[in-house]
Amino acid sequence: MSSFHFLLHLTIFLLVFHQKFSFPSKQTTLFLPLKTTLGRPPLTFSRNSELSSAAATNKLGSHHNVTLTVSLSVGSPPQNVTMVLDTGSELSWLHCKKTPNLNSVFTPELSKSYIHIPCASPICKTRTRDLLVPASCEPNNKMCHVAVSYADASSIEGTLAYENFVIGSSIRPGFLFGCMDSGFSSNSDEDSKETGLMGMNRGSLSFVSQMGFPKFSYCISGFDSSGVLLLGDTRFSWLKTLNYTPLIQISDPLPYFDRVAYTVQLEGIKVGNKMLDLPRSAFLPDHTGAGQTMVDSGTQFTFLMGPVYTALRNEFLQQTREVLRVFEDPNFVFQEPMDLCYQVDESPGIEAFVIDHHHQQNVWMEFDLVKSRVGFAEIRCDIAGQQLEMGL
Missing domain, CATH: 2.40.70.10 (Acid Proteases)
Structure with a gap:
């Protein structure tokens, strides 16, 4: 069976602005190691026992609930x-x-x-x-x-x-x-x-x-299980200038709007090099508050509301149509059921866009509670952790 590598870039665009900020003269900063815990071992499968009872078990690197x-x-x-x-x-x-x-x-x-x-x-x-x-x-x-x-x-x-x-x-x-x-x-x-x-x-x-x-930051490594959590300011020579996006706040309470979440304005989504053809209104909360975009480190996967997910799914299938193939080999028996598609029941559905921690890997994330903004910059988080451990 021939092998191939296919890289699909899914980019989420936020309204950002560049700004350098001043730091208090005296500010305590606490550093804590951040660990990525894998919730379950990889899925395993083996050759059909009727064909080869002594065949070695193969492992797929798939984890749930990281x-x-x-x-x-x-x-x-x-x-x-x-x-x-x-x-x-x-x-x-x-x-x-x-x-x-x-x-x-x-x-x-x-x-x-x-x-x-x-x-x-x-x-x-x-x-x-x-x-x-x-x-x-x-x-x-x-x-x-x-x-x-x-x-x-x-x-x-x-x-x-x-x-x-x-x-x-x-x-x-x-x-x-x-x-x-x-x-x-x-x-x-x-x-x-x-x-x-x-x-x-x-x-x-x-x-x-x-x-x-007044602020905290974290960095999640995409290379190993390491990461960092900082409580306080981030004045490091090795950290790039952060891009900031303002936090969205509303004055009137709405039933489906979480007022204490880190809500940002989602501007668009790009699959590969193509921007999805969606109106800006598709990313705005409705009159009930449903449809806000939240940055959530406690969620493993990004969640999109129906119309946006459908547009992304269709574009993904269009770009991968000549690359992806259904795996149909009767000589393999999987330990757990597997499906080509990821399915979520339409009811009760979801009420918000959620940017998960997978999309935050190797990105320095800063949450500024005083200035009500989220900052980010690309960085190797494993190297950032090493720099902090050395006191740099």
């Missing part, structure tokens, strides 16, 4: 935890109840600095105002009950609490987080490997908001 994780310490004395970095979420939370399927949990009983938030506290209502599910009162212990849900139908709930979060030598006492004790995961085997989630959106409860950093 997550970005950071490690830090929580509590007094500190307990090591691993958290998924998610710019699409607000509430940071940790698994607090040991179950057979969880590999890592935070044990509040072992911490002297852990404090439950009672539902009678004003904090239970005022600090959770941006959460999609309103906080409630647990009937058995009168503690502040919080619950969050995600687009893949996963959900988790527990108690709002204070605790010390430690990053390097910096301690943030009185950090508000969710101490979760129950939930449902659509990928329980994979999600059980992490202790919790680090919410990094613009909400008042997010990790970056509570830590008080």
Whole structure:
């Protein structure tokens, strides 16, 4: 069988402007290694056993649910935890109840600095105002009950609490987080490997908001499992001048518009060297707020709304018509079902464009909360990580 290499460039265009910025004279910057965790091993297939029972197994490099994780310490004395970095979420939370399927949990009983938030506290209502599910009162212990849900139908709930979060030598006492004790995961085997989630959106409860950093940056390597997360300014001689795009904000609340997400204006999509023939209105939110474009590190794949996805799919098929072939070899038996196309049910559908972390690989991403903008520049993220480790 002949082999070939076909490279398809899918480019997402944003409205950008070039601007150099001044830095505060005194600004603390914290550096954390960012790890890419592969959720499951590669798919495997082997020759039909009737033809060759001793044939070696071949592996396809395909992974599902790749997550970005950071490690830090929580509590007094500190307990090591691993958290998924998610710019699409607000509430940071940790698994607090040991179950057979969880590999890592935070044990509040072992911490002297852990404090439950009672539902009678004003904090239970005022600090959770941006959460999609309103906080409630647990009937058995009168503690502040919080619950969050995600687009893949996963959900988790527990108690709002204070605790010390430690990053390097910096301690943030009185950090508000969710101490979760129950939930449902659509990928329980994979999600059980992490202790919790680090919410990094613009909400008042997010990790970056509570830590008080005016900006943060991350860089995801496309060459290995390494990456970096920086909390604070980014003044490095080896980093190119960043291009910036403003964050979109609305004054009136709309049912399907996430006001604390990192929403940018999508200007167009290019497949290979061809720009999709779509009106600008195709990338604008409608009167309900559906159709915003969000930058989300917690999502592996980019999601497009129906008409835009259809246009991209048609152009992709047009450009690959003479290259791609259906794999029809009866001598191979696949371990799992495979399909040429990626299918999503039309109902309930999606309500937003989402730029995933695959499209952010080897791009320095800066989120400026003070100036309400997102900056980016191409860079080898594995090399950037090495520079930071050397203190350059």
